[in-house]
Amino acid sequence: MFAKYLYKELNITKEKFLKFPFKNGFNKGDIMILVGVKPENLKIGDILVFRDKQKDPIIHRIVKKWKTNGKWYFQTKGDHNLQSIDSPKLNEVGISEDRIIGKAVIRIPYLGWIKIAFVKLINLFR
Numbered sequence: 101m102f103a104k105y106l107y108k109e110l111n112i113t114k115e116k117f118l119k120f121p122f123k124n125g126f127n128k129g130d131i132m133i134l135v136g137v138k139p140e141n142l143k144i145g146d147i148l149v150f151r152d153k154q155k156d157p158i159i160h161r162i163v164k165k166w167k168t169n170g171k172w173y174f175q176t177k178g179d180h181n182l183q184s185i186d187s188p189k190l191n192e193v194g195i196s197e198d199r200i201i202g203k204a205v206i207r208i209p210y211l212g213w214i215k216i217a218f219v220k221l222i223n224l225f226r
Contacts, residue, residue, distance in 0.1 A: 110163050112144065120145035120161065122207060125179045129213040132159060134202035139172035147204035148176055152190050157201055160192060172197040 107117060117123060126132065134149055142148065142162060149159045160176035163184065167173070174195040177184045186193045 107163070110144075112163065116145070122147055122161075122204065126204075126207050127209070129210050129216060131208040131211045132204040133206035133208070135205050137200075137203045139174075139197040139200065142172075142174065142200075142203060148174060148195070149201040149204060150174075150176070150192075150195050150199045151201060152192075152199070154189060158190065158192065159204060174200075 107113075132147070132149070142165065144162050144165060146162050147159060148162050149157050152158055158176070160178045162174050163177045164175035165172065174197075175184050176192045176195060184192045
Protein backbone atom coordinates (compact mmCIF):
# COMPACT_ATOMS: atom_id res chain seq x y z
CA MET A 101 0.00 0.00 0.00
CA PHE A 102 1.55 3.30 -1.09
CA ALA A 103 1.54 5.73 1.82
CA LYS A 104 2.56 8.97 0.16
CA TYR A 105 3.52 10.85 3.33
CA LEU A 106 6.97 9.49 4.10
CA TYR A 107 7.64 8.21 0.59
CA LYS A 108 7.30 11.72 -0.82
CA GLU A 109 9.89 12.99 1.68
CA LEU A 110 12.26 10.23 0.55
CA ASN A 111 11.70 10.93 -3.15
CA ILE A 112 9.89 7.62 -3.74
CA THR A 113 7.12 8.21 -6.26
CA LYS A 114 4.08 5.99 -6.69
CA GLU A 115 5.57 4.84 -10.00
CA LYS A 116 8.80 3.77 -8.25
CA PHE A 117 6.79 2.05 -5.50
CA LEU A 118 4.82 0.02 -8.04
CA LYS A 119 8.10 -1.47 -9.29
CA PHE A 120 9.10 -2.67 -5.80
CA PRO A 121 8.95 -6.38 -4.94
CA PHE A 122 5.81 -7.35 -3.02
CA LYS A 123 4.18 -4.02 -3.87
CA ASN A 124 0.89 -5.45 -2.57
CA GLY A 125 2.54 -6.34 0.73
CA PHE A 126 1.95 -9.56 2.61
CA ASN A 127 -0.43 -10.79 5.29
CA LYS A 128 -0.44 -12.60 8.59
CA GLY A 129 -0.02 -16.28 7.80
CA ASP A 130 2.18 -15.73 4.75
CA ILE A 131 5.53 -17.51 4.76
CA MET A 132 8.41 -15.44 3.44
CA ILE A 133 11.48 -17.16 2.02
CA LEU A 134 14.67 -15.27 2.88
CA VAL A 135 18.14 -15.14 1.40
CA GLY A 136 21.30 -13.80 2.90
CA VAL A 137 22.54 -10.73 1.10
CA LYS A 138 25.49 -8.40 1.33
CA PRO A 139 24.40 -4.98 2.65
CA GLU A 140 25.81 -3.20 -0.40
CA ASN A 141 23.51 -5.27 -2.64
CA LEU A 142 20.31 -4.27 -0.82
CA LYS A 143 18.16 -1.68 -2.60
CA ILE A 144 15.45 0.75 -1.68
CA GLY A 145 12.17 -1.16 -1.96
CA ASP A 146 13.61 -4.53 -0.86
CA ILE A 147 11.93 -6.31 2.03
CA LEU A 148 14.42 -6.51 4.89
CA VAL A 149 14.28 -8.86 7.87
CA PHE A 150 16.25 -7.61 10.85
CA ARG A 151 16.64 -7.96 14.61
CA ASP A 152 15.77 -5.32 17.16
CA LYS A 153 14.98 -5.29 20.89
CA GLN A 154 11.99 -7.66 20.75
CA LYS A 155 12.40 -11.42 20.39
CA ASP A 156 10.76 -11.73 16.97
CA PRO A 157 12.48 -10.38 13.85
CA ILE A 158 10.99 -7.39 12.03
CA ILE A 159 10.11 -7.50 8.32
CA HIS A 160 9.71 -4.11 6.63
CA ARG A 161 10.55 -2.36 3.37
CA ILE A 162 13.82 -0.43 2.91
CA VAL A 163 13.10 3.25 2.28
CA LYS A 164 16.58 4.71 2.79
CA LYS A 165 20.17 3.43 2.63
CA TRP A 166 23.48 5.11 3.49
CA LYS A 167 27.06 4.35 4.41
CA THR A 168 28.89 5.92 7.38
CA ASN A 169 32.45 5.10 8.42
CA GLY A 170 32.53 2.06 6.15
CA LYS A 171 29.30 0.56 7.58
CA TRP A 172 25.90 0.33 5.86
CA TYR A 173 22.74 1.62 7.55
CA PHE A 174 19.10 1.33 6.54
CA GLN A 175 15.75 2.87 7.31
CA THR A 176 12.64 0.74 6.87
CA LYS A 177 8.90 1.28 7.04
CA GLY A 178 5.94 -1.04 7.11
CA ASP A 179 3.79 -0.47 4.03
CA HIS A 180 0.72 0.17 6.20
CA ASN A 181 2.54 2.50 8.61
CA LEU A 182 2.50 6.25 8.01
CA GLN A 183 6.15 6.57 8.98
CA SER A 184 9.19 4.66 10.19
CA ILE A 185 9.14 3.75 13.87
CA ASP A 186 11.76 5.18 16.21
CA SER A 187 10.85 4.17 19.76
CA PRO A 188 12.44 2.39 22.73
CA LYS A 189 10.86 -0.88 21.50
CA LEU A 190 11.73 -0.56 17.81
CA ASN A 191 14.28 1.50 15.91
CA GLU A 192 13.91 1.24 12.16
CA VAL A 193 15.55 4.56 11.26
CA GLY A 194 19.16 3.46 11.84
CA ILE A 195 19.44 -0.27 11.19
CA SER A 196 23.09 -1.22 11.08
CA GLU A 197 24.24 -3.98 8.74
CA ASP A 198 25.03 -6.31 11.67
CA ARG A 199 21.30 -6.46 12.59
CA ILE A 200 20.27 -7.83 9.18
CA ILE A 201 18.98 -11.40 8.94
CA GLY A 202 18.13 -11.44 5.24
CA LYS A 203 16.00 -10.24 2.37
CA ALA A 204 12.56 -11.66 1.51
CA VAL A 205 12.45 -13.04 -2.04
CA ILE A 206 9.41 -15.35 -2.17
CA ARG A 207 5.96 -15.14 -0.55
CA ILE A 208 3.90 -18.28 0.10
CA PRO A 209 0.42 -17.11 1.09
CA TYR A 210 -1.55 -18.71 3.94
CA LEU A 211 0.83 -21.61 4.69
CA GLY A 212 1.87 -20.02 7.98
CA TRP A 213 -1.68 -20.33 9.31
CA ILE A 214 -0.92 -23.98 10.06
CA LYS A 215 1.69 -22.94 12.63
CA ILE A 216 -0.47 -20.11 13.98
CA ALA A 217 -3.41 -22.49 14.52
CA PHE A 218 -1.17 -25.12 16.12
CA VAL A 219 0.34 -22.60 18.57
CA LYS A 220 -3.15 -21.32 19.50
CA LEU A 221 -4.30 -24.89 20.10
CA ILE A 222 -1.32 -25.65 22.36
CA ASN A 223 -1.92 -22.44 24.31
CA LEU A 224 -5.53 -23.51 24.99
CA PHE A 225 -4.28 -26.49 26.98
CA ARG A 226 -1.68 -24.64 29.07
